[in-house]
Amino acid sequence: MATRGRPGPRRTLSEDELLAAALELLDSEGQLSIRGIAAKVGVAPNAVYTYFPDKSAVIRALVEKLLGESDTGAFTDETKPWRDRIEALALGVRERLVAHPSAAGLLMSAPMDGPRTTALNERLLDVLIGAGLDPADAARATYLLIVYVLGAIALEVADETDPGPLPPEEDRITRRRATFDQIPAEIFPRSAAAAPTMARFISTDQYLWGLRRLLDGLE
Structure with missing residues (x-):
């Protein structure tokens, strides 16, 4: 079973930036991953976990958006x-x-x-x-x-x-x-x-x- 990464030390991004990256990833690849979102914004996956504990949290936030x-x-x-x-x-x-x-x-x-x-x-x-x-x-x-x-x-x-x-x-x-x-x-x-x-x-x-x-x- 995959384990969740530890929270990143600093909040250098915004949730809106990460959700925009998630939508870009969906548009280009048709699927989501924490690593993919992190790569889009140029940070380590742990930085994304500072905002969203897992992929399901990203999906919930996208639905909200x-x-x-x-x-x-x-x-x-x-x-x-x-x-x-x-x-x-x-x-x-x-x-x-x-x-x-x-x-x-x-x-x-x-x-x-x-x-x-x-x-x-x-x-x-x-x-x-x-x-x-x-x-x-x-x-x-x-x-x-x-x-x-x-x-x-x-x-x-x-x-x-x-x-x-x-x-x-x-x-x-x-x-x-x-x-x-x-x-x-x-x-x-x-x-x-x-x-x-x-x-x-x-x-x-x-x-x-x-x-x-x-x-x-x-x-």
């Missing part, structure tokens, strides 16, 4: 309609994770219970209760929306094998269309006919279509 940064803009604007606020949040989360697709998987495996993600959850509950849901239904709706947003993003980035930001949306749709156009219509006629629509399952339009249907049901 990526989701916490979405708790801004139109989502926080109480003068906007509740549906517009939730759409803004969903689009913000997608934008951040599409820029760092290797990080998307972290959100499916790491707990989302830090202070920033809890504050985000609190604000989302407040929006839904303000829209007329009772507290229990608002809690269920919050979970439903999280499952939809993270699930849709996870399926979107799963198509890509290379780390780093995804190619432009239309390029990815064109590539998917070429794959779906190979479905034999004589065996799967409905799937073949639906190929143009299925190719766009990873599009912003599809993402918002699903989100809006969920919001219709909640409303």
Whole structure:
């Protein structure tokens, strides 16, 4: 079993610098390690342990960073309609994770219970209760929306094998269309006919279509 390094003697870096290095590592290599983060910032691994006791702590902090940064803009604007606020949040989360697709998987495996993600959850509950849901239904709706947003993003980035930001949306749709156009219509006629629509399952339009249907049901 690997042993954790001893804490470094001085705090010469910031957590934000180390998390930025972690994201760079994910974008370039698709995986994380304490040694890799240390190499990115030019320090010994022990210096990283001064801030994070292990890799799981780095992952938790990255989840906090990526989701916490979405708790801004139109989502926080109480003068906007509740549906517009939730759409803004969903689009913000997608934008951040599409820029760092290797990080998307972290959100499916790491707990989302830090202070920033809890504050985000609190604000989302407040929006839904303000829209007329009772507290229990608002809690269920919050979970439903999280499952939809993270699930849709996870399926979107799963198509890509290379780390780093995804190619432009239309390029990815064109590539998917070429794959779906190979479905034999004589065996799967409905799937073949639906190929143009299925190719766009990873599009912003599809993402918002699903989100809006969920919001219709909640409303």
